Amino acid sequence: MQRLWVTGYRSYELNVFVDRDPKITVIKYALKNYLTSLLDDGQLDWIITGANLGVEQWTAEVGLELGEKYPVRTSIMIPYEEFANRWNDSNKAKFLNLKEKVDFFASTSNTPYQSPLQLRNYQNFMIQHTDRALMIYDSEHPGKPKYDYNLIQKYQETKEYPLDLIDFYDLQDAAEEYQENHQINHFSE
Structure with missing residues (x-):
């Protein structure tokens, strides 16, 4: 079994604030190309990601789409209960929608947020229960993903x-x- 942990930037770190932002299309396109190459080579059974707004939720959406064509399952893991409780209604709705659609959903802690230890436990769970990782990450622009990147570097x-x-x-x-x-040829009409 091949299990891939996918993570990366939060939407606000990419200056993405609306669902129609063209950056989302590009990121999903890049994710789909990467994941499809693994699937075509028979190297992927599970796409495992978090629920953060941004790369993680976009990954879950791409994973669900690919699951219609390939034998791949998508999982969302969260670091503590009531993960999205402080989000606005629109973002909560996106989260709940994905939670209902994925093949597996769980929390690595059975309590609401209490301490940073829950986040470290989540990271350790993710790295110990996957076989490899993909990050949308640029070391010249560290942001929140630097914590996962540093953990993976140390683990390696x-x-x-x-x-x-x-x-x-x-x-x-x-x-x-x-x-x-995806260019439209206006002359063919």
Whole structure:
């Protein structure tokens, strides 16, 4: 079984504040290309991500879409109960919708937020229950994902644990490729 942990930037770290932002399309396109290549090679059974607004929820959406064509399952894990309680109604609705659709959902803690230890336990759970990781992350722009990135780097000192990165240069390439592949030919009408 191949289990992939996918994480990355929160939406606000990418200056994404509306669902129609073209950056989301590009990120999902890059994720789909990466995940499809693993699926085509028979190297992926589970896509495991968190529930943070941004890369993690977009990953869950892409995973669910790919699950219609491939034998892959999608899981969302959260670090504590009542994870989305402080979010606005729209974001809570997105979270609950994904929670209902994924193949597996659980919390690594059975209590609401109490301490940063819950976040560390979550990270340790994710790394110990997956075989590799994918991050949408650029070390020149650390943000919140730096904690996961640093943990994975340290873990790699003693364990075989592949980490693939999609950085801002990769996203720029994906944007250009997406645009080339989706141009509308107005002259054919």
